[in-house]
Amino acid sequence: MTRDLGEVLQPSRRRFLGTTASLAGGLVIACFVPFGRGRLFAQEGAAPATAAMDPNAFVRIGRDNTITILIKHSEMGQGVATSLPMVVAEELDCDWSKVRMENAPNAQVYANSAFGIQGTGGSTSTLESFDQMRQAGAMARAMLVEAAAQKWKVDVSACQTENGFVISGAHKASYGELADAAAKLKAPAKVTLKDPSKWTLIGKPTRRIDSLSKVTGTAGFGMDVKRPGLLTGVIARAPVFGGKVKSFDATKAKAVPGVVDVVQVPSGIAVLAEHFWAAKKGRDALQIDWDLGDGTKLSTVAMRADYRQRAKASGAIAKQAGDVDSALKAASKRIEAEYEVPFLAHAPMEPLNCTVEIGKDGCEIWTGTQFQGVDQGVVAQILGIKPEQVKIHTQFLGGGFGRRANPHSDFIAEAVNVAKAANKPVKIVWTREDDIHGGYYRPMWLSRFSAALGADGKPSAWSHTVVGQSIMAGTPFAAFSIKDGIDSTSVEGSADSPYLAAIPAHRVDLHTPESPIPVLWWRSVGHSHTGFVMESFVDELAHAAKIDPLEYHRKLLPAESRNLRALELAAKSFGWGKPLPKGHAAGLAAHESFGSHVAHVAEVSVEKGKIRVHRVVCAIDCGPVVNPLTIEAQMQSAIAFGLSAALHSEITFKDGQVEQNNFNDYVVLRIDEMPKVEVHIVPSTEKMGGVGEPGLPPIAPAVANAVFALTGKRLRKLPLTLA
Amino acid sequence: MKLDINGREQEVDATDDMPLLWVLRDVVGLTGTKFGCGIAQCGACTVHVDGSPIRSCVTPASALVGKRITTIESLGLDGSHPVQRAWIEHDVVQCGYCQSGQIMSAVALLKVTPKPTDADIDAAMAGNICRCGTYQRIRSAVHRAAELSEENHHDA
Numbered sequence: 021m022t023r024d025l026g027e028v029l030q031p032s033r034r035r036f037l038g039t040t041a042s043l044a045g046g047l048v049i050a051c052f053v054p055f056g057r058g059r060l061f062a063q064e065g066a067a068p069a070t071a072a073m074d075p076n077a078f079v080r081i082g083r084d085n086t087i088t089i090l091i092k093h094s095e096m097g098q099g100v101a102t103s104l105p106m107v108v109a110e111e112l113d114c115d116w117s118k119v120r121m122e123n124a125p126n127a128q129v130y131a132n133s134a135f136g137i138q139g140t141g142g143s144t145s146t147l148e149s150f151d152q153m154r155q156a157g158a159m160a161r162a163m164l165v166e167a168a169a170q171k172w173k174v175d176v177s178a179c180q181t182e183n184g185f186v187i188s189g190a191h192k193a194s195y196g197e198l199a200d201a202a203a204k205l206k207a208p209a210k211v212t213l214k215d216p217s218k219w220t221l222i223g224k225p226t227r228r229i230d231s232l233s234k235v236t237g238t239a240g241f242g243m244d245v246k247r248p249g250l251l252t253g254v255i256a257r258a259p260v261f262g263g264k265v266k267s268f269d270a271t272k273a274k275a276v277p278g279v280v281d282v283v284q285v286p287s288g289i290a291v292l293a294e295h296f297w298a299a300k301k302g303r304d305a306l307q308i309d310w311d312l313g314d315g316t317k318l319s320t321v322a323m324r325a326d327y328r329q330r331a332k333a334s335g336a337i338a339k340q341a342g343d344v345d346s347a348l349k350a351a352s353k354r355i356e357a358e359y360e361v362p363f364l365a366h367a368p369m370e371p372l373n374c375t376v377e378i379g380k381d382g383c384e385i386w387t388g389t390q391f392q393g394v395d396q397g398v399v400a401q402i403l404g405i406k407p408e409q410v411k412i413h414t415q416f417l418g419g420g421f422g423r424r425a426n427p428h429s430d431f432i433a434e435a436v437n438v439a440k441a442a443n444k445p446v447k448i449v450w451t452r453e454d455d456i457h458g459g460y461y462r463p464m465w466l467s468r469f470s471a472a473l474g475a476d477g478k479p480s481a482w483s484h485t486v487v488g489q490s491i492m493a494g495t496p497f498a499a500f501s502i503k504d505g506i507d508s509t510s511v512e513g514s515a516d517s518p519y520l521a522a523i524p525a526h527r528v529d530l531h532t533p534e535s536p537i538p539v540l541w542w543r544s545v546g547h548s549h550t551g552f553v554m555e556s557f558v559d560e561l562a563h564a565a566k567i568d569p570l571e572y573h574r575k576l577l578p579a580e581s582r583n584l585r586a587l588e589l590a591a592k593s594f595g596w597g598k599p600l601p602k603g604h605a606a607g608l609a610a611h612e613s614f615g616s617h618v619a620h621v622a623e624v625s626v627e628k629g630k631i632r633v634h635r636v637v638c639a640i641d642c643g644p645v646v647n648p649l650t651i652e653a654q655m656q657s658a659i660a661f662g663l664s665a666a667l668h669s670e671i672t673f674k675d676g677q678v679e680q681n682n683f684n685d686y687v688v689l690r691i692d693e694m695p696k697v698e699v700h701i702v703p704s705t706e707k708m709g710g711v712g713e714p715g716l717p718p719i720a721p722a723v724a725n726a727v728f729a730l731t732g733k734r735l736r737k738l739p740l741t742l743a
Numbered sequence: 744m745k746l747d748i749n750g751r752e753q754e755v756d757a758t759d760d761m762p763l764l765w766v767l768r769d770v771v772g773l774t775g776t777k778f779g780c781g782i783a784q785c786g787a788c789t790v791h792v793d794g795s796p797i798r799s800c801v802t803p804a805s806a807l808v809g810k811r812i813t814t815i816e817s818l819g820l821d822g823s824h825p826v827q828r829a830w831i832e833h834d835v836v837q838c839g840y841c842q843s844g845q846i847m848s849a850v851a852l853l854k855v856t857p858k859p860t861d862a863d864i865d866a867a868m869a870g871n872i873c874r875c876g877t878y879q880r881i882r883s884a885v886h887r888a889a890e891l892s893e894e895n896h897h898d899a
Contacts, residue, residue, distance in 0.1 A: 230836070231822075231835075235842060236815065236827065237815035238775065295769030295770065296765050369779050369838065371778065452780040653877070656877070682781070683780050691869055691871070692869045
């Protein structure tokens with residue numbers, strides 16, 4: 021297939037987006053087709069009117085030698101706006117100082133090959149596009165060489181590239197000089213990629229390319245979008261989930277200076293004003309009579325009691341081998357434990373927001389989203405237009421952590437509904453209270469374990485009952501992620517645990533209660549609870565068997581285990597077993613998620629009844645490394661995010677209402693509690709894993725295990741409290 | 744009302760109760776200062792008034808008439824301020840949303856405490872939340888900024 025060069029920059033063209041039409045029907049993932057790489061790059065015809073060369077959808081080379089890399093993944097802090105350009109630049113042989121990034125538009129060409137649609141999540145960004153970005157860089161380089169060879173009338177084999185130049189004997193031309201000629205060429209069908217031993221950029225610590233904009237306050241976040249005639253909207257949503265507007269009186273709201281309009285949408289009442297402050301005051305002045313339905317009956321205390329009751333019996337079987345019940349009954353030494361983790365809000369620093377303009381040709385959206393491929397279908401459905409008529413201008417995300425990848429596109433759909441009802445361009449802004457109250461939480465979970473210990477101290481029987489809401493139920497992802505009553509994300513890290521293989525009788529089963537509380541993936545998804553419970557319980561077994569926890573991991577895991585390799589490196593770097601300052605103790609944990617294996621050793625003390633984490637030594641095996649600085653930052657980041665959950669955060673409900681409101685009572689980690697983090701990378705040629713999430717699951721258990729080592733108290737509930 | 748923002752006196756149209764944050768962002772159009780919580784809990788909105796850090800989300804602009812308001816934009820667009828340089832050198836930022844506030848808090852700290860210890864940094868910066876967890880690099884960057892400021896001083 022060949023196509024016009026300009027097309028990649030005009031993704032609204034039907035031909036390009038034909039495959040996404042089914043999105044409007046909600047069949048988001050079912051239509052997954054691994055894209056053919058050749059199709060993305062093949063091209064012919066005249067150069068576009070712009071001066072820049074556009075060899076493919078990912079690279080633009082300007083006459084001024086600027087290299088612009090289009091980033092198909094949303095930059096939300098994870099560093100993908102640096103790591104993907106590094107991969108392209110490696111193959112392109114360009115001058116790294118000339119490399120810029122730009123967010124890609126929404127188009128199927130930018131689909132995540134792991135999802136089949138455009139989206140950022142599951143720690144997939146670098147690993148899923150690594151080969152694609154290499155191809156893109158290599159193709160662009162080949163076209164520049166070809167252009168030079170034609171110009172100098174030499175064979176391409178006589179040309180080489182170096183730091184943004186093509187060189188052949190005495191000839192030398194910059195990529196910028198060759199850009200126009202190269203743009204007129206056909207992309208080669210096949211390119212040879214550099215041998216990894218020749219890499220000079222991949223694997224080298226490389227600073228972020230978005231720093232300057234972020235230290236000068238000029239980085240464009242959704243919150244900062246300015247458009248002519250744009251109104252700011254704040255929405256009054258029901259005080260309980262499932263609540264509906266019975267009636268409302270907007271007289272006082274409309275009297276607030278600056279308020280322009282008040283409209284009703286499915287989620288509540290939107291107040292539109294010239295600026296945020298007027299909109300918020302207008303919302304405060306609204307009088308709304310809510311139909312709360314059954315919503316006020318909701319309480320997490322009651323839910324916990326229900327979960328505990330359910331856990332007394334086995335649920336749907338996720339994994340089973342041998343006769344577990346008999347083995348447990350016959351056991352001479354049996355250990356039982358129950359663990360709980362609460363609902364959690366993502367609380368990214370940038371509150372949710374979305375700017376919408378509806379025109380006669382379609383709809384334009386400016387927002388920080390992780391889920392362009394879903395969003396365009398949802399928006400099209402609301403407006404009765406085609407998905408290709410929805411143009412999404414992805415902004416920098418002020419944090420995502422999963423909240424900005426919503427299978428219902430909640431915050432985008434709502435903004436579109438407001439723009440439609442008001443017939444005006446709007447920016448909907450959530451307050452922090454809206455965010456904390458607004459749902460899509462990490463589910464509350466309860467885990468019940470029963471294990472028998474053999475004479476060798478190793479578990480001979482293992483029963484694990486998990487209780488918690490399904491994240492995938494009711495989403496377009498349910499069809500392939502829920503089988504036989506098991507949402508695979510509910511038991512990831514437990515049903516597929518590397519410990520089970522060596523335990524003759526084992527069972528992992530799942531209860532999936534329903535509630536009106538909307539739940540969502542939260543950094544590390546199911547692993548955010550299974551990492552904690554699995555590594556805490558294994559630590560319990562180690563102590564019950566009177567075996568050092570590191571030694572116990574060696575006994576339980578096969579010698580070739582990558583978890584174990586990470587743990588050995590972390591333990592050695594920490595100095596496991598060596599004396600610690602008085603009043604300090606250490607705990608360890610190792611967990612695999614998203615294809616990477618991470619171990620943490622945490623050093624804690626207790627000061628005035630509060631747990632203090634002084635130091636965390638981390639080791640990760642994520643396979644080949646693109647940017648060590650990114651990995652280091654992501655490990656620090658996941659540790660901080662995980663410590664917030666380990667030590668502070670929880671969402672609870674009473675009479676249907678969320679009891680927390682803002683950062684005063686939804687407490688997160690601050691700098692004065694940040695431990696010294698040391699990150700080690702296991703040299704590895706294994707398959708590439710992700711790095712955004714895998715650092716999180718092992719931190720809470722490492723801390724809890726350290727607290728046990730220090731105090732003898734086994735804390736089985738997050739957030740950890742010694743009271 | 745008339746406000747002195749980044750050395751420029753300007754007439755702004757705002758009600759007396761409107762927080763400085765929204766005057767800056769929605770009236771003046773300076774969006775470098777961020778909204779994070781609205782109740783002085785996260786520090787994303789930190790600016791300086793007469794050189795001292797304040798949370799602009801809870802400070803009515805009307806209370807600042809006659810005072811010097813300084814925002815992240817005053818540090819310049821080329822990233823050459825010692826704190827910005829240190830931030831870039833130490834690869835501090837991640838999502839970046841909180842960093843305007845972090846930087847304004849750091850600038851204020853270094854003015855009062857040119858050679859801060861880790862404990863000084865933790866105390867001065869504990870009002871600034873970063874959900875990405877860039878705290879460790881913030882600490883090292885503040886130390887580096889202290890060095891760079893001193894070098895600048897010697898050069899001058």
